[in-house]
Amino acid sequence: MSNDALAIKKNGSEPTYLEYDGKGRGIKSWIFSTDHKRIGILYLVSLITFFIVGVTFGFLMRLELIAPGRTIMDAQTYNSIFTLHGVIMIFLFVIPGLPAVFGNFFLPIMIGAKDVAFPRINLLSWWLFAFGGFLAVLSILLPGGPADTGWTFYVPYSVRTGTNVMLALFAAFVLGFSSILTGLNFVTTVHRLRAPGMSWFKLPLFIWSLYATAWVQVLATPIIGITLLLVAVERWLGVGLFDPALGGDPVLYQHLFWIYSHPAVYIMILPAMGVISEIIPVFSRRTIFGYKFIAFSSIAIALFGSLVWAHHMFTVGMSDTGQFIFSLLTFLVAIPSAIKVFNWTATLYKGSIELAPPMLFALGFVFLFSIGGFTGLFQGTLSVNIQIHDTSFIVAHFHYVMFGGTGFGIFAALHYWLPKMFGRMYNLKAAKTAFWILLVGFNTLFFPMFIMGWLGMPRRYYDYLPEYHIYHLISTIGSWILIIGLTIMFTNLIRSLRRGKVIQEKNIWGGETLEWSVDTPPILENFVDIPTVTESPYEYKMNEYSETEKEEVK
């Protein structure tokens, strides 16, 4: 080891992961580091960057729709903008999302390990992610113009359009590879590297959700990989696979696409549910209600969620039997999701609730996710689906689940764990203000879409009839409020990294999981000695977390 001099500091304490640079210096000590914590932060920086780009595209889309007719861009640009918004937000933000950032950082710590099972593959998956992101950016900038197919790349249009679909397809393929490697790594890590005594039912629930997610990543992602590859081959070499002109069936493309992309929404939401299962017991000071039910519901969601894909295709002309089965399975997925919501609310009951920022975001998640979940059932109902298929109702539903759900879950995780990662505290008041603005902005932005979708406003349309104007106007105003909220939140968090109050106590919030037993920020190898686990992760004892400690943090 080249860095032994640094390994143990003069005062006898271990260096933190922020201090230990390994072989490189400066940026090299980050982009070539195999430390799971540094890789987590690499992902954090990349994801936030892409999120801001995605938000910008979303903002421009809303601005165009503020009034009927042309406002700021032509129809072709609009088509590209909603495609880019979708591709970036889905493949570069929510899918990697929580597993890549907080999974990487905290999974080994929470199970009492020094790193993931394959640290070098972990770094490789970040590099693949960066390469995929680069290709996506390239597809925007190169002549030919950004893809205009929507993030779903439906054939035959995706085979025929003249835009840079090839690059976008290849980008999604590479990003899928990155996602597979992360999943493979996490499954092996959870199986092999749990600390002594950390039995399966002592695993924190965030780990259970990551574990279920990792299996979906491993088993579903290859399908999208091959599907996108086949579209690319069809475009490039003219091999007849999906194009009806060559005997192919475009509906088969849709099946293959959704066989991955429906489970993918569970890749997006499950880890967020895991975060909420961590935060709610901590800020209610109560043992989580129904631990095993929450753990198994993650597995059940992963399992059922993989079998419901054709509910995206109720209008393509499937057999009645097929429609019936997929509709039934869709309703079944609601059960494990509801189990989680009931268990979270039951945990709150008679708890000592502290409305710190992470808890606010977690409760926001439960509220918004419930709306998103229920409206999902509308769409699983065959007759109703015909009415609202491809309207802005589905856009609203999807954003309630993915932004109100996963997005707020990610914000909750940021407020919960960021102080632990960097050893500095953000401004609590600003964080709470940001939450309320975000909540108001979010609902103003997306709720009108339910109404206009119900009335028949199609999704992805550049222009609309005057009777929808009022809803679009309210929605666009909501997007401004949302952006104000995001700006306050990110400014507060980023500012805290340099100027926030330095914190050194290990257990900032009074959590019982292992990450609160290590130093703040964690040392290079997480633990001086690997701990032996004897208790369940949510055993709260009376008065363990004293009022004075709470005051110190503030």
Next chain:
Amino acid sequence: MSSQEHAAAHVHRDDVGSRMGMWLFLFTEMLLFGGMFFLYSIYRYMNPEAFHVAAKELNTLIGAFNTAILLTSSLTMALSITAIQKNNKSLSLFFQFLTILLALGFMVNKYFEWTAKFHHGIYPGGEELLSRSPGEVLFFGLYYVMTGLHGLHVVIGAVIIAVMMRFTAKGIITQTNYVKLETAGLYWHLVDIIWIFLFPLFYLIT
């Protein structure tokens, strides 16, 4: 903690974990090909006649010969692992080399098979192919994509085994630490078994 212990902590070795990682990767490979098997079965169901006619044009003899080659290569791969377990480094190297040779033999056969088809105008966008029924276009589309992707896997497998030969020669793979060779072998057997399915689907079922 002494600095020696600290250094030792970096040499984390977990053979069971490595094998598990490889198995998970093989699952992804199976699903990758699974997507195409799915397409194949549906298109076959939709165009039974055309698939019947098109399959007759593939040379069963070359296909059978290639099957024999890949099966033998799986044997030599397994033998190379047994050899290293018995600490016979040179024998292990010999068998690994033989596996690579067989992989190359497979690819050479594939090359002649494909170019012969190209000569007859049977390739994506080729005039001869486009004059036929849509079902036959689909059959040959799937044939080229599936055997092509499989061929790519054969090449990747051969490169991996070449790297393993280097590791064996340098003493990184030894009698007590051969998990790398073992996982490379797992990958090679997968390449083999995918061909075991491709062969009857394209050559034998007519």
